Amino acid sequence: MDPGSLDEVLPQWQCRQCGYPGCRPYAEALVRGEAAIDRCRPGGTATFLALARLLDIDPTGFTPPVPDPPKRARIDPGHCIGCARCLPACPVDAIAGARHLLHEILFSECTGCGICLASCPTDCIHLVDYPGTLRSRSPDGPVPDPCADPGHHQAVWLKYRHGRHQDRFGAEHKPGAEGEPDSREALLAEIHLMVEERRARRLTRHREAPRNPKS
Ligand code: SF4
Ligand code: SF4
Ligand code: SF4
Structure with missing residues (x-):
């Protein structure tokens, strides 16, 4: 079966709640027979039943997933x-x-x-x-x-x-990718730098602001 037809009935949140890195990878795992049809919570009963129908699986042995409150x-x-x-x-x-x-x-x-x-x-x-x-x-x-x-x-x-x-x-964003700090220390150093830059900009704006001649 073409995973595309299963992907069609998924909600496309790409939220990974199914345990796969997106809707399409979940659809592909379903086609390979590696995933259960009750993994997509955002899709609820409608998606669950659509998957059962497309894959010709008896849904009675599963509990339909219940979406979280919006x-x-x-x-x-x-x-x-x-x-x-x-x-x-x-x-x-x-x-x-x-x-x-x-x-x-x-x-x-x-x-x-x-x-x-x-x-x-x-x-x-x-x-x-x-x-x-x-x-x-x-x-x-x-x-x-x-x-x-x-x-x-x-x-x-x-x-x-x-x-x-x-x-x-890019398809997958990981810490350490281009422009990303690759450790907690590097991240904290970057945050410290940004806070300092912001403080310096605020100070410059304050110094350059026109003064009230009477004050
Ligand atoms: S919760 Fe965050 S990651 Fe998810 S859709 Fe909203 S903004 Fe994007
Ligand atoms: S849980 Fe559903 S909506 Fe979220 S990524 Fe998986 S298939 Fe897509
Ligand atoms: S500090 Fe602001 S820009 Fe940075 S991750 Fe949080 S919300 Fe996003």
Whole structure:
């Protein structure tokens, strides 16, 4: 069987909750007979039953996975040092930012998978409850309304964003990759340097600010 047809029914969060480094690797493991059909929590019962049907497996011996309550990541602006380490961590490119600048989560794109949390050296990314659903869009623009299967369009959109992310950062981002500190000491040294740079910039701005002649 072509793993592509299994990948089609996966939610494309690329969240690794199934134990594989993304939806496509999970689909490939299913085809090889190495993975069970109940591993994808974000997909819930619908994905589980679709996999059972495509693989011609009797689902009665499994417990359908239950999705977690919807969450979104949020960055505490008071503690973000602009190190940009969270950018390559997010598999669907849901974080906006650049080095030395405050980063922001794109709520409409974030799945709440939580992968980015571990990448932040100042622990300033948190998951918060989010009662809404993900935006349903195709890469070519808004989904026509009414949409027969919003979940499918959402998956198409996330897959597109994941592809873009891979083009930008490479298929697998590891500590020690280009531009990344390869040890905790190196990371702490980098953070120290950035804090010092930020302090120096603030001091310069303060010195260069126009003075009130009466003061
Ligand atoms: S969405 Fe499902 S299949 Fe895709 S990576 Fe997450 S758990 Fe695995
Ligand atoms: S911002 Fe964080 S929680 Fe949201 S999708 Fe990206 S990695 Fe997952
Ligand atoms: S990893 Fe944390 S501190 Fe660094 S840019 Fe992202 S949110 Fe800010």
